[in-house]
Amino acid sequence: MTKSILISGAGIAGPALAFWLHRHGFETTVVERAPSLREGGYKVDIRGVAVAVVRRMGLLEEVHAASTDMRGAAFVSKRGKELATLDADTFGFRHGDDTEILRGDLAKILYDATRDDTEYVFGDWITGLDERPDGVYVTFACGAPRRFDLVVGADGLHSGVRALAFGPEEDFLRRFDAYISISTVPNTFELDRWELLHSAAAGKMVNVYSTARADDAKAAFWFSAPPLTYDRRDVDGQKDLVADQFAGLGWEIPELLSAMRAADDFYFDPVCQIVMDHLSTGRVTLLGDAGYCASPASGQGTSLALVGAYVLAGELATSDDQAVALSRYESEMRPYIEKNQALAKTALRGIIPSSRAFAWFNTRMIKLMPYLPGRNRVLEQMARPIREAANALVLKDYALVA
Ligand SMILES: Cc1cc2nc3c(=O)[nH]c(=O)nc-3n(C[C@H](O)[C@H](O)[C@H](O)COP(=O)(O)OP(=O)(O)OC[C@H]3O[C@@H](n4cnc5c(N)ncnc54)[C@H](O)[C@@H]3O)c2cc1C
Helix, strand or coil: CCCEEEEECCCCHHHHHHHHHHHCCCEEEEEECCCCCCCCCCEEEECCHHHHHHHHHCCHHHHHHCECCCCEEEEECCCCCEEEEEEHHHHCCCCCCCEEEEHHHHHHHHHHHHCCCCEEEECCCEEEEEEECCEEEEEECCCCCEEECEEEECCCCCCHHHHHHCCCHHHHEEEEEEEEEEEEEECCCCCCCEEEEEEEECCEEEEEEECCCCCEEEEEEEEECCCCCCCCCCHHHHHHHHHHHHCCCCCCHHHHHHHHHHCCCCEEEEEEEECCCCCEECCEEECCHHHHCCCHHHCCHHHHHHHHHHHHHHHHHHCCCHHHHHHHHHHHHHHHHHHHHCHHHHHHHHHCCCCHHHHHHHHHHHHHHHHCCCHHHHHHHHHHHHHHHHCCCCCCCCCCCC
């Protein structure tokens, strides 16, 4: 009998899993809380073994065609003077076929590749999971109750499935005492596939970029702060919070804050990770940020989601015993997850300089880089941890039926 699988979340992990489950002959339903696919968003990297997954999906050409095609980045002073520049691939630690794409463009490519073979239900979410010997009985906020053989939480950092099946988010959160906000803003700097970074003060960083084919730009505000209390549904309150953090700072920050206030795609979240002792319980498992968010600082969240989807679907197809398949999914993924999560702490120190002196030193090093003896060796040493983490899994060849 064909197994029926419910995926919560139509971000990156959910549709990628739906793709592979269909190829393995499963019946798949995706339930997404948002009323439609969440497009737009920041740029994300696809690196190492995740590139191989996208190639196996037959989507690599499409992904490359939609890449951000960034030229590079410049660190600027509060007067807007260029202090140091880097080409895009060095800046993004990319290698070979690694690529960068707007998150929303990738989400759309994955959705388009699966929408004909997958049942997508938008504007609904799971409210209850009742596990019985013959399956999980699921209740929804809007739709009628249904039974599935397996439920996969691919519903991101604030996963509803994780909360229902494993407990409160707080129990699995590894905090870095940092926050990030991203908004689409007008391209007033007339950036052409170029990024500007300004270290605004100790513990505060702003970056603005515009990608290929975009008429607008994205502005990101990063800051260090102890755990803050705020209402996750109160967007205006979160905008106030970000504006307060950057109030009175120079460069173009006041204008960027005004543009952030006007943005309708404002995003705000702590920079944190999800760390779980086990990814599955009974007939429920977690995928992507829901189970092993590595944080935006790692630059590897999208790759983890794509690789996790491939491995989970493959293991489910390989074993008749679902519990065995879930345990194999976890043991295949565990070292890869840990290596990629380990990248975030160091990366975050570079993204949000803790002092003016550290920011000055950082920028100075980047400026002097072309003249340093052994420059290539230094760059290689900096890129090695991310390259090793990005390749820390060998893809199995799972047999496909479609
Ligand atoms: C600012 C920022 C920058 C980043 N930069 C990078 C980068 O450079 N490189 C990189 O690799 N990664 C980056 N990431 C991380 C990356 O976007 C995620 O790790 C990746 O998208 C994981 O995908 P996901 O499908 O697990 O989660 P998501 O993409 O978050 O998708 C989860 C989906 O579930 C839906 N959902 C939420 N709750 C429910 C519910 N209760 N029921 C149903 N649906 C629900 C959401 O609406 C969403 O559509 C960045 C993240 C951020 C925030």
